[in-house]
Amino acid sequence: MNPQEALTRARNIKLLLFDVDGVLTNGDITVHPTGDGTFTEIKSFSAHDGLGIAFARLVGLRTGIITKRHTQAVAIRTRDLKMEFIYQGQHHKPSALYDIQAKTGLALTQIAYVGDDIVDLPVLRLCGLAIATANARPQVKAAAHYITPNPGGQGAGRDAIDFILTAQGTLDQAIEQYLAESTPIAGPGNQ
Known part of the structure; x- marks a missing residue:
């Protein structure tokens, strides 16, 4: 992992994709049974990640998810x-990546992906910027260009966004735009 190479790669990113469990959540899957034999799945997401996604949108960084589970x-x-881009139930994640690439016309070098487990390796190996969370499996960290300081569900998504926007010189702009009272994106539901 070369920090200068990671910064160079981050400057080209136009689209940031995330895994969900272990990246935007801490990886816990809470199952709450209902009376009819089915269940409700409960997940906790970080407000820090949500605010980062709002920042990304303000400066034109597109976002999405590719996840194996469907909830x-x-x-x-x-x-x-x-x-x-919302791709749930993806057992072969590169298929979703190629579909997104076809829809956007972006080169793989313009796409970043944040993952934490071996199911993410095929996409991480294809993307221009491979990001592993602090809680990622060793194989994922070995494939990463950048490793977030925080684990999944505790700000790892925000770390990835801050890293990319800092490399592109747009983080401060995104923050100021968000704080501007006239910005409709600021407010409830955007964290």
Whole structure:
């Protein structure tokens, strides 16, 4: 992992994709049974990540998720954050990556991905900027260009966004835009 190479790669990023469990959440899967034999899955997301996603949107960095699981909690959270690309139930994550690439016309070098476990390795190996969370498996950290200071569910997504926006020189601009009273993006539901 070469810090200068990671910064150079980050300057080219136009789209940031995330895994969910272990990245935007701490990886816990809480199952709450209902009376009819089904269950509700409960996930906790970091408000820091949500605010970072709002910053990204303000300066034109597109965002999305590619996750193996399919849950209503993720659908609600990604809709709330106005994420553009939502790919749940993806057993072969590169297929989703190639579909997103075809829809956007972006080169793989313009796409970053944040992952934490071996199911993320195929996408991490293809993207222009591979990011591992602090709690990632050793194999994922070994494949990463950048490792977040914080673990998943505790600000790792925000770390990734801050790293990219800092490399691109737009983090301060995003913060000031967010703080401006006239910015409709600032407010409830954007954290």
